[in-house]
Structure formats: structure tokens, C-alpha cells
Amino acid sequence: MAGSDDVILLDFWVSAFGLRVRIALAEKGIHYEYREENLQNKSPLLLEMNPVHKKIPVLIHQGKPVCESNIIVQYIDEAWHDKSPSLLPSDPYLRAQARFWADFVDKKVYEAAKKIWMTEGEEDRQVAKKELIEVLKVLEGQLGEKPYMVGESFGLADIAMIPFSVWFHTLNEIGKMNIERECPKLAAWVNRCMERESVSKTLPHPHKFYEFVLEMQKKKGH
Amino acid sequence: MLCVYIRHISPSIHHLSLMGSMSNKSEIRLLGTTASPYVNRVQFALNLKSIEYEYVQEDLKAGKSELLLTSNPVHKKVPVLLHADKPPICESQIIVEYLDEIRPDLYQLLPSLSLDRANSRFWATYIDTKFFPLYEELRRTTKKAGQDAIKEEMIDATQLLEEAFIKSSNGKAYFGGDRVGYLDVILGCFLRWIKHVDELNDFNTFDEVRVPELAKWANNIWSHEALESVAPGKETLVYFFGLIHVYRPPYQ
Numbered sequence: 001m002a003g004s005d006d007v008i009l010l011d012f013w014v015s016a017f018g019l020r021v022r023i024a025l026a027e028k029g030i031h032y033e034y035r036e037e038n039l040q041n042k043s044p045l046l047l048e049m050n051p052v053h054k055k056i057p058v059l060i061h062q063g064k065p066v067c068e069s070n071i072i073v074q075y076i077d078e079a080w081h082d083k084s085p086s087l088l089p090s091d092p093y094l095r096a097q098a099r100f101w102a103d104f105v106d107k108k109v110y111e112a113a114k115k116i117w118m119t120e121g122e123e124d125r126q127v128a129k130k131e132l133i134e135v136l137k138v139l140e141g142q143l144g145e146k147p148y149m150v151g152e153s154f155g156l157a158d159i160a161m162i163p164f165s166v167w168f169h170t171l172n173e174i175g176k177m178n179i180e181r182e183c184p185k186l187a188a189w190v191n192r193c194m195e196r197e198s199v200s201k202t203l204p205h206p207h208k209f210y211e212f213v214l215e216m217q218k219k220k221g222h
Numbered sequence: 223m224l225c226v227y228i229r230h231i232s233p234s235i236h237h238l239s240l241m242g243s244m245s246n247k248s249e250i251r252l253l254g255t256t257a258s259p260y261v262n263r264v265q266f267a268l269n270l271k272s273i274e275y276e277y278v279q280e281d282l283k284a285g286k287s288e289l290l291l292t293s294n295p296v297h298k299k300v301p302v303l304l305h306a307d308k309p310p311i312c313e314s315q316i317i318v319e320y321l322d323e324i325r326p327d328l329y330q331l332l333p334s335l336s337l338d339r340a341n342s343r344f345w346a347t348y349i350d351t352k353f354f355p356l357y358e359e360l361r362r363t364t365k366k367a368g369q370d371a372i373k374e375e376m377i378d379a380t381q382l383l384e385e386a387f388i389k390s391s392n393g394k395a396y397f398g399g400d401r402v403g404y405l406d407v408i409l410g411c412f413l414r415w416i417k418h419v420d421e422l423n424d425f426n427t428f429d430e431v432r433v434p435e436l437a438k439w440a441n442n443i444w445s446h447e448a449l450e451s452v453a454p455g456k457e458t459l460v461y462f463f464g465l466i467h468v469y470r471p472p473y474q
Contacts, residue, residue, distance in 0.1 A: 052348065052382060066340045068347055078336040092323035093308055099316045 007032035008060040010046050012039055014204060014212050016110070017069035018057040019163035024073045026198035027154075028083045070102045073159055087155050098150045101142060101157035105164070108135045113167055116175040117213055129175050133182050140185045147192060154196060158189075162199055165190040169206035170213050250275040253302040253310075257454045257462035259354075260314040261301040263411035267318045269448035270402060271328045315346055318407060331404040342397075345386050346408045353379045354412055357419045361463075362472045373425055377432065383409070384433040391435070395442050402446060410443040411453075418459045 009025070009032050011018035025032055037046055037056050049058045049065035059066045059075065066075045077087035088095050112135045115128035139161065142149060149157035168179045168190075180187040193199045252268070252275050254261030268275050280300060303311040303320070311317050322331045332339050356379065360372045390397045390405060397405035416427050428440040443449060454462070 061337075064337055066337070066344075068344055071340050071343045071347070074343070075336055075340040078339065092320055093305070093311075095323065096311050096316050096320040099319065100311075100313055103313060103316070 006062045008035060009033070010035050010037055010043070010049065010058040010060070011056050012037050014166075014209055015056060016163035016166070019166070019202060019204075020069045020159050021057045021059060021072045021076070022202045023159050023162065023198050024076045024087055026202055027085060027087060027159075027196075028076060028080050030076070030080060030083070070099075070106065070156070070160060073102075073156055077156075085153065087159065089151055089153065089155065094151055098156040101139075101149050102160035104139075105157075105160040109139070109161065109164055113164060113171060116171050117217065125175065129177055132171070132175075133177070133179075136179065136183045136186055140183050143185050143189055148189070154193065158193060162190070162193045163203065165193075166203050166206050166209045170210040173210060174213070249306060251278055251304040252276070253278045253280060253304070254300040255280045255462070256452075257415075257458050258300050259411040259415050262449065262452055262454075263314045263407055264301045264303065264317050264321075265452040266407045266411055266449045267321050267331060269451065270331065270407070271321060271325050273321060273325055273328070315350065315408065318404070322404075329401075331398075331402075331407060333398075333403065341390070342404045345383075345390075345405055348382070349405075349409055349412075353383065357412075357416060358470075360419055360423055360425075361466075362470065364472050369423065373423070376425070376427060380427060380433050380436060384436045387435050387439060391439075396439065402443070402448070406439075406443060410446070410449055413440055413444055414453050414459060418456075418463065 007025070007030060009018070009021060011021070011034060013036060022034075035043075035045075037043060039056070042054060045060075046056065046058060047054055049060055050056075050067045053067065055067070057067075057069055057072060059072045061075075061079065066072050073087060088098050109132075112128065112132040116125065116132060119125050119128050139149075146152070148154050149161065172178055172180075194203075250268075250273060252261070252264055254264070254277065256279065265277070299312075301312075301314055301317060303317045305311070305324075311320055318331065332342055356372055356376050360369060360376075363369050363372060386405075387397055390399075392399055394400050396402050397409070402410075419425075420427050428437045430437040
């Protein structure tokens with residue numbers, strides 16, 4: 001059994017990617033030391049543990065680093081395979097689906113969502129909004145009538161996406177949209193995930209994220 | 223399963239799915255184009271694991287395939303794996319892991335230890351998101367200053383891969399050690415494409431002086447039977463590049 005005492009997480013409080021790892025650790029009930037990184041002044045430890053990308057989150061387990069949030073979540077599931085719940089299904093086909101949708105969140109959701117507050121100009125913003133809703137609707141299509149993204153259990157694909165629910169309030173405000181109204185199934189899925197302590201006790205309040213984005217925009221002179 | 227682009231060619235896929243349900247339930251079909259390194263990657267894995275499969279070649283000249291090409295077929299649409307009557311599995315890395323899991327007894331590709339697996343997945347992500355896109359960038363960059371900048375990035379990237387190889391191989395011939403493993407498959411499938419781009423740009427990715435271990439590795443993998451048997455010949459590459467140049471032209 002993997003030891004729980006020697007687990008350190010290098011992270012940034014509002015990072016959706018870091019939140020994935022925190023949720024996974026909470027699901028498994030793993031004790032760890034959380035270390036907040038100043039992204040403007042990265043610690044020597046971070047630079048040593050993730051020399052290739054110099055990014056958080058980094059999980060350090062018994063002195064060895066694991067990088068990339070979706071990879072970390074899978075690592076947590078494997079290294080603590082004797083702790084329930086499982087974060088991935090046992091069926092290989094469903095596992096492939098879980099990985100696919102976790103990857104989809106990275107490639108499509110993150111990119112589309114960022115654009116909402118990064119674009120300038122009303123026209124570009126409208127395009128960004130349309131793109132995001134399209135992407136979220138694809139996720140809804142995958143959800144269908146299922147409680148979670150892949151099968152009956154909360155897992156990797158849900159963990160990959162749920163931190164982005166923190167972004168919805170901000171996206172709604174800045175993008176002048178209403179994600180919950182346009183994607184009611186997704187909204188219901190968010191509520192369902194929030195019933196899990198690992199999620200509700202880990203995710204920051206959406207208003208805090210909004211404040212953070214406004215701060216960022218102010219600094220950039222928007 | 224999301225395969226948005228596949229819907230455009232779905233008549234043939236659905237047909238194949240229906241056929242699958244009438245024949246052997248364990249039948250595996252791979253949809254691809256010969257010149258796609260991502261397709262080669264899956265074939266490499268299938269061959270190593272001695273998994274029988276039917277290869278369905280997308281005809282690049284057929285009408286439907288224009289849809290594939292305009293939506294970036296090389297990186298997005300193929301390969302697609304069909305297993306019996308299950309919906310398609312997309313994304314080559316995911317397909318390779320799937321194959322490794324359905325036949326764990328035959329030639330295991332991913333290492334056994336969780337940390338080593340995480341490391342393999344890390345470098346696979348690096349190769350697909352940071353390393354190989356440089357070759358598409360180079361293909362599409364016409365100004366010399368831009369090309370030089372990309373070549374610098376390639377040099378940095380191969381240095382990282384050289385170090386990763388040394389750590390992973392532990393003095394042996396492959397990333398996987400004594401025999402071909404996951405990262406050998408993930409990187410090896412790009413060799414012929416890389417060589418072609420190198421030749422067009424007066425560059426040598428796996429230079430013996432800069433990256434001696436990788437250079438040796440590249441030679442070994444190039445002629446590995448499981449890969450060589452499915453890799454595209456020069457003519458196919460040239461033809462495919464011609465098509466790609468039209469659908470994803472150089473930057474202005």
C-alpha cells in the first residue's frame with residue numbers, strides 16, 4: 001500500500017488543473033501537504049520537480065514528481081488502488097472513454113472558456129460564446145441520461161470537468177451568457193457532483209474566481 | 223463517444239459496425255490512411271501485440287475524404303478503432319492504452335510501476351503536444367527567421383527527449399529497455415514523417431552529435447519489423463504532403 005505521509009502537492013489555489021488533483025486526493029482520503037505556489041515567483045522545488053513545463057500542479061510522492069493533472073489523477077488511482085473509490089472504471093472500453101473525455105476537456109473546454117475573457121471586441125466575444133456553448137453541448141450529449149460522464153460512477157472524466165464549473169459565474173458575467181440555462185443537463189450534473197464532499201469542500205466559491213479574473217484583467221489594463 | 227468528424231463518413235462506419243455484429247465479436251478494425259503517423263502508431267502497437275485486425279484504408283481521392291482532409295485528418299480523425307459492435311475509439315494514445323489493456327498478456331507496452339506509467343504518459347503528452355507540432359509549424363513556415371526559431375525549439379525538444387531516453391532505457395536499446403515499449407511506439411511512428419520534413423528543411427532531428435542516444439534509437443526503431451511493415455514509403459509521403467499543402471497551406 002502506498003504511504004500517505006509523503007505526499008506533497010504544489011498548486012495554485014484557483015487552478016482548475018490543481019483542483020482536479022485535490023478532488024482526486026479527497027476522493028481517496030489521502031493526507032497530503034498542500035503548498036501554494038506564487039506563479040510570479042516559482043519555488044526552486046517546483047522548478048526542480050517540473051523542469052520541462054515549470055507548471056502546477058505537481059504531485060510529489062515519496063520524493064518523486066508526477067506532472068500533468070489528468071496523469072496525476074490516474075497515478076493516484078493506481079498508486080492507491082486499494083483505497084476506494086476507483087477513479088476509473090474497470091472495463092477497458094469505459095476506461096478509454098474516460099480518458100477521451102478528460103482529454104476533450106483539456107483540448108476543447110479549457111481553450112474555448114479562456115477565450116471568453118481573453119478576447120476583445122464584441123464580435124470576437126460572440127464567436128467565443130458560440131464555440132463554448134457548442135463544446136458544452138457536446139459534453140451534454142455524452143452525459144445523456146447518465147448520472148456521470150462515463151457510466152454510473154464519478155470518475156476521471158467528471159474530475160477533469162467539474163473544476164471548470166467554478167468558471168461558469170465568471171463566464172456568464174463577462175460573456176453575458178447563461179450557461180446553466182443553455183445547458184441544463186450539465187447544470188444538473190454540476191449539482192450532482194457538488195453533493196460529493198470531495199467536490200463541495202474543495203472547489204472555491206465561483207465569486208472568488210470572478211474576483212480573481214477581474215484582478216487579472218485590471219493588472220493587464222482592461 | 224465523440225467522433226464528430228466521423229459522422230461525415232459514418233455511413234461506412236455504421237456499415238462496418240453492422241458487419242461486425244454479424245461476424246466474429248472480437249474482430250478489430252482500424253480506419254486510417256497509410257501516411258498518418260498516428261495510424262502507424264496504432265498499427266505498430268497492434269503488430270507488437272500480435273492482434274489481428276482489418277485495416278480499412280481511407281481513400282484520399284474519394285469525395286468523403288475531402289471532409290477528412292479539411293478537418294485535419296492526420297491529427298484528428300484517423301486513426302479510429304472499431305472493436306466488434308462498440309462505438310469507435312479515437313485518439314491514438316487512448317487506442318494504444320486500450321489495446322494494452324485488452325491484451326495485457328501479449329507484449330505489455332506500458333510499464334508496470336505506477337510512477338513509470340505516469341512518466342510514460344507524461345512524455346507521450348509532451349511528444350504529441352510540444353514536439354511533433356513543431357514539424358507541422360516548420361512545414362507551414364516560409365520565412366527563414368521563423369524556420370530558424372522553430373529549428374531552435376526542435377533542438378531544445380530533442381535534448382529533453384535524449385535525457386528522457388537515457389533515464390528510461392537504462393542503458394538498453396529502447397525507451398522500454400530491452401524491448402520496444404510504450405514510448406518507443408509513441409515516438410517511433412513519427413520517424414519517417416520527421417525525416418521527410420528534415421530533408422525539405424536542411425535539418426537533421428536525430429543528429430548523431432547532438433543527440434547520440436536518440437540517433438542510435440532512431441536507427442533501431444526505423445527498421446523494426448512491426449513498424450517497417452506499415453510505415454509509408456517515400457512516394458506515399460510525398461503524395462500526402464502534396465495534399466496537406468493544399469488543405470493546410472503554408473502561413474502567409
